[in-house]
Amino acid sequence: MKLLNNLTFRVLVAITLGVLIGHFFPETAAKLKPLGDLFINLIKMVIAPIIFLTIVLGISNMGDLKKVGRVGGKALLYFEVVTTIALIIGLVVANWLRPGEGVQTTAVAGGAAETVSKYAEQGKGMDWLEFFLHIVPSNAVKAFAEGEIxxxxxxxxxxxxxxxxxxxxxxPLIQTFERLSKVFFNILGVVMVLAPLGAFGGMAFTIGKYGLTTLVPLAKLMGTVYLTMFLFIFVVLNLILRYYKISLWAVLKYIKEEILIVLGTSSSESVLPLIMDKLESLGCSRSVVGLVVPAGYSFNLDGTTIYLSMATIFLAQVFHVDLTLGQELTIIGILMVTSKGAAGVTGSGFIVLASTLTAIRVIPVEGLALLLGVDRFMSEARSITNLIGNTAATLFVANNEREFDRRRYNRAIGKLEQDELANYEY
Structure with a gap:
């Protein structure tokens, strides 16, 4: 059956099995984390060389160095504008629905206190000048070895x-890089056979370790975050793509396999090389894809930005801290900077949140303990929103630069519909 050979179907089945195993056999499921880690490590193995080859070939094919600077500048301007919109939406919805009201705080004790203390100390010690200096590698080989995107x-x-x-x-060197690029994408094709296994392991571990019951006390926050990200994708990103007559729904159907893999692994990085390949097939030029996508994975984290702004307001509501307009504007200003560093810091979400709470000095940092149980469940929404946000950014910049092949886009979408019809026949 063609359906059994469909990667989307197999990943969906794997996620479902992961949820069932995690719920009914939690002790066994909690030990399945290595399956998800193995798949992510296999993907990380090829990320650095694929980014290197894609960017180098993109720039060499572009030829005009002024164009390289223009594309990069447009991408960074887009990232700043859209992530600021995401921040504002997060604050507005959190103030409107007030998910923190009625949540009972408990004493921060044991492992939770230890974890929160660690994140708080790391947050206090974050040096953003040092972060920006860190962007330039002192050793190129080390950057590749450690996967510093x-x-x-x-x-x-x-x-x-x-x-x-x-x-x-x-x-001659460009021709060699072209061949190497094909080799690495072939390796990626082999690795993707294990995608269902990785999704199964990641989802089983999450449900097995944290349990569905951990969602109950903070269900309102979960629902509010998911609703906000849904609105951001289907209103803000939809309007951006409609400006260039691109169907968001068609794009989402085209990258559905990548979305499901991110759902299973809770990591948008697990599909970075795949989404670059998909965006080229969708009509974006290699040069634009090579510049925008890797940069977007560090500077265009729409989902993370929404979560950080909402989590800050949530904790303020829990501790009955009435923030003034000036304080909320300060939060926006701080998060505009700190959220850009999220991808470059281990344990990014909590460290950035801790640094934000430390900076504004009106919300107890200890409140982070309330989020420990549900953070893993919300990481899927963050990662998926980040993925879709970077997809939309690449399509926008490609169209703006007239580096978008409409015929290739129509062929890709048309082929997708034909494949779906063929699957339904069996």
Whole structure:
């Protein structure tokens, strides 16, 4: 049956089995984390070389270095505007629905206190100047070895510029990189066979360790966050894509496999190379994809931004802290900076949140303990929103730069519909 060979179907079945195993056999499920970690590690193995090759080939094919700067500038401007909109939406909805009202605080004790203390100390010690200096690698090989996406991005940009300046003499190297790029995408194709296993392990671990019952006390916060991200995707991102006559729904159907993998693994990084390949097939030029997607994974975290703003207001409501308009504007200003560093910090969400609470000094940092139980469940929504946000950003910049092939887009969407009809016949 064609349906059994469909990756989307297999990942969906794996996620369902993961939920069932996690619910009915929690002790066994909690030990399945290595399956998800194995799949993510396999993906991470090829992320750095794929980003390097894609960016270098994109710049060399672009030829005009002024165009490289223009595309990068447009992307960064887009990221700042859209993430600011995401921040404001998060604050408005949290103030409107007030998910923190009625939540009972409990004494922060045991492991929770220890964890919160660790995040708070890391948050206090965050040096954002040091973070921006960290973007430039002191050792390019180390950047590749440790999978530092931003450092690999910077090195790739410089390498691409250097190769472009060689002119025709660099052509043999470009041909070699083209072949290497195909090799790594072939490796990726082999790794994707294990996607259902990774999704199964990740989902089983989450349900097995934390349990569905942990959602009950904070169900209103969960619902509010999911609703806000839904509105952001289907209103804000939909309007952005409609401006260039692109169907958001068609795009979501086209990347549904990647969305399901992110749902299972709780990591948007697990599909980074895949989404780059998909966006090229969808009509975006390689040069735009190579510049926008890797940068977006660090500077265009729409889901993370929404979550951080809502979590801050939620904790203020829980502790009955009435924030003034000035304080909320201060929160927006702080998060505009701190959320950009989320991808470059281990334990990013909690550390950034801790640093924000420490900076405004009116909400107890100990309140982070309330979020420990549900953070893992909300990480799926954050990761999926980040993925869709970066997809929309790439499509926007590609259209704005006239680097979008409408015929390829129509072919990709048309083929998707034909494949779906073929699956239903069996």
């Amino acid at each position: 931003l450092q690999v991005l910077v090195f790739s940009l410089l390498f691409g510029v250097g190769l472009t300046r060689m002119g025709e003499r660099g052509y």
